[in-house]
Amino acid sequence: MKLTVVGGGSTYTPELVDGFARLRDTLPVQELVLVDPAADRLELVGGLARRIFAKQGHTGRVVTTSDLDAAVDGADAVLLQLRVGGQAARERDETWPLECGCVGQETTGAGGLAKALRTVPVVLDIAERVRRANPGAWIIDFTNPVGIVTRALLGAGHRAVGLCNVAIGLQRKFAALLGVAPADVHLDHVGLNHLTWETGVRLGGPEGEDVLPRLLAEHGEAVAADLRLPPPLLDRLGVVPSYYLRYYYAHDEVVDELRTKPSRAAEVAAMERQLLEMYGDPALDEKPGLLAGRGGAYYSEAAVDLAAALLGGEGSPYQVVNTYNRGTLPFLPDDAVIEVPAAVGAKGATPLPVAAVDPLYAGLMASVTAYEDLALDAALRGGRERVFRALLAHPLVGQYAYAEQLTDRLIAHNRAHLAWA
Incomplete structure (x- = not known):
């Protein structure tokens, strides 16, 4: 089995490699190809990847290359974890929206739109090259904004x-709070990527006992603290929103916070410099503890599980993924991409049935889906007016004066990555 990671020079990659090494019985990778245009980073990451494999007794071969076509040739699955424009672009995404009084964040709001506009054309070019090399290959996308x-x-x-790691992260946290194994926790997880709610927490499988009321009663304060939301709000909602919902439920509070502290991009950039220095140490043969602060917790386990199921291996039959709606949520178009539990196998992902969704969440999902329609149109066809329309439709923007200012700033800061600008 050959797996290719596009963006293999990312400091995330050792997390992924650690999962491949530990879970080799679930996903028996014979060749792991890390491809990245940044040769200096790639060699540091690749060296550590080989040492991780060796330490854990994995017999697979780790290959590094900057040649995308060679990397995807014959690949059974291709994982995408690229960042067009690097951390510098992320820093801008998190900064210029604040000038207009809007959340500055790399996956939602105006910053998320900028990332989508930079990313979609690049990803589609990569995917075409994968299709030419091996039409049967699966593409697993971890590149944000994942839904778009x-x-x-x-x-x-x-x-x-x-694929997103929000669901598996919550599964692990809930399991620890409940004192059970993670595999025993099944989430009634519903929404769009980075716009999700846990409406049930079931023990033993999709039809198991729902212990969400007990979880909130006994551990509501701990859950709320993780989300940085007030416990009474969770009591009133009766569900657990993802931490991204704080951008909606406490927008002005978040804007005030972001204006008074260093950006997350600056923190990550500093962490990456430390990580790359550590990766260059020939004595290091495991992922360092510092990597946990980089983000992407449990990404490796989710990725292994998904790839194994898609490739006919031993992956879990039910996983939370991003795929077409196909009537699962009747208030959204069939071709909307939703994030829900799905049956995953060699033919792909089929969403499991979802109980009726409270209008409180359904309305926001529908609104953000409409934005995603317009965002994808802007990413595929370009043009200032399409960018403006997408921004005006986003619930985190919504006012024409903000949309005008944000459109000008978005184009100015991303001109080098927009073929039409």
């Missing part, structure tokens, strides 16, 4: 599934 990127891939006819 996955929708672009599926709309172009690619064999693609989107």
Whole structure:
């Protein structure tokens, strides 16, 4: 089995490699190819990847290259974890929206739109090259904004599934609070990527006992603290929103916070410099503890599980993924990309039935889906007016004066990555 990681020079990659090494019985990788245009970073990451494999007794081969076509040739699955424009672009995404009084964040709001506009054309070019090299290969997208990127891939006819680590992270936290094994926790997870709610927490499987009321009663303060939301709000909602919902539920509070502290991009850039220095140490043969602060917790386990199921291996039959709606949520179009539990196998992902969704959440999902429609149109066809329309439609923007200012700033800061600008 050959797996290719596009963006293999990312400091995330050792987390992924650690999962491949530990879970080799679930996903028996014979060749792991890390591809990245940044040769200096790639060699540091690749060296550590080889040492991790060796320490854990994995017999697979780790290959590093900057040649994308060679990297995807014959690949059974291709994982996308690229960042067009690097951390410098992320820093801008998190900064210029604040000038207009809007949340500055790399996956939602105006910053998320900028990332989508930079990313979608690049990902579609990569996917076409994967299709030419091996039409049967699966593409697993971890590149944000996952919902928009996955929708672009599926709309172009690619064999693609989107993946996010929010659900698996919550599963692990809930399992620890409840004192059970993570495999025993099944989430009633519903929404769009980075716009999700846990409406049930079931023990033993999709039909198991719902212990969410007990979880909130006994551990509501701990859950709320993780989300940085007040416990009474969780009591009133009766569900657990993802931490991204704080951008909606406490928008002005978040804007005030972001204006008074260093950006997350600056923190990550500093952490990456430390990590790359550590990766260059020939004595290091495991992922360092510092990597946990980089983000992407449990990404490796989710990725292994998904790839194994898609490739006919021993992956879990039910996983939370991003895929076409296909009537699962009747208030959204069939071709909307939703994030829900799905049955995953060699033919792809099929969403499991979802109970009726409270209008409080359904309305926001519908609004953000409309924005994603417009965002994808802007990413595929370009043009200032399409950017403006997407921003005006986003619930975190919504006012024409803000949309005008943000459109000008978005184009000015991303001109080098927008073929039409």
